[in-house]
Amino acid sequence: MTMRKSRSLDVGSAHAIVTGGSSGIGLATARLLAERGAQVSLIARGPERLAAAAKELSAASRAADVADQPALARAIAELEREQGRPCDILITSAGLARPGHFLELPDDVFREMIEVDYFGTLHAIRAVAPGMVARGRGSVVAVSSAAGLIGLFGYSAYGPAKFAVRGLMESLRAELTPRGVHVGVVFPPDVDTPQLAEENRWKPEETRAVGKTIRPLTAEKVAAAIVAGIERRRFVICPDPGTRALARFGSVLMPLLNREFDRRARSVAKAAK
Secondary structure, eight states: OOOOOOOOOOGGGOEEEEETTTSHHHHHHHHHHHHTTOEEEEEESOHHHHHHHHHHHTOEEEEOOTTOHHHHHHHHHHHHHHHTSOOSEEEEOOOOOOOBOTTTSOHHHHHHHIIIIIIHHHHHHHHHHHHHHHHTOEEEEEEOOGGGTSOOTTBTTHHHHHHHHHHHHHHHHHHHGGGTEEEEEEOOOSBOSHHHHHHHTTOOHHHHHHTTTOOOBOHHHHHHHHHHHHHTTOSEEOSSHHHHHHHHHHHHHHHHHHHHHHHHHHHHHHHHO
């Protein structure tokens, strides 16, 4: 393996590809990158919302399902050709969250979370990492979740997929950083996005009780943390003090948090009797 000295990346002269770039964290990050001067390309499933985002940012775009590896690889290759340059920055923001009681969730929900949240991240990185390694520079940033740091009531399908993203990025940090590629993983808590609105439709009451004191962040705040993380070549990117503390002191905090979360969940069960 060829070892390369780590080089900082000039965001203003980069070609950035953002999956899930038509809304939420992805769109906010794409918008901030475009404001910094980056050449932006967007990938998302919904063509109408994607077209609107691309028009707003004067970005190139392709509609593709990140769980479909051939379609995603083709979309990335087409965007690289259209922009006339390879991908310098990859943000994998596409994802789904479907909370629910473990015994009541259909099997296909567990499969879909892994296919979209984990494999959707993996497929995108596999498409761009060889070129970044060959050039000795680049940045790949995956959006995990606070649910990728601690197991939470109601997230038995979503949480494991986000834990898997965390594990993937930890391994890639060890492999790709010595070859000049920055690797980062983001752990946002609840974020005020269309996905959160959809997620809230399915949350068990226990899950609502566990997270009742958490005020959702804006997508713009998470985007600012992501761009700062790229510029400073951070691996762990936490947009708020709570997830920062959990990422740093999880082994100490987890027993205390679990005790409090269990108490809140029990209070819902007692109230229902």
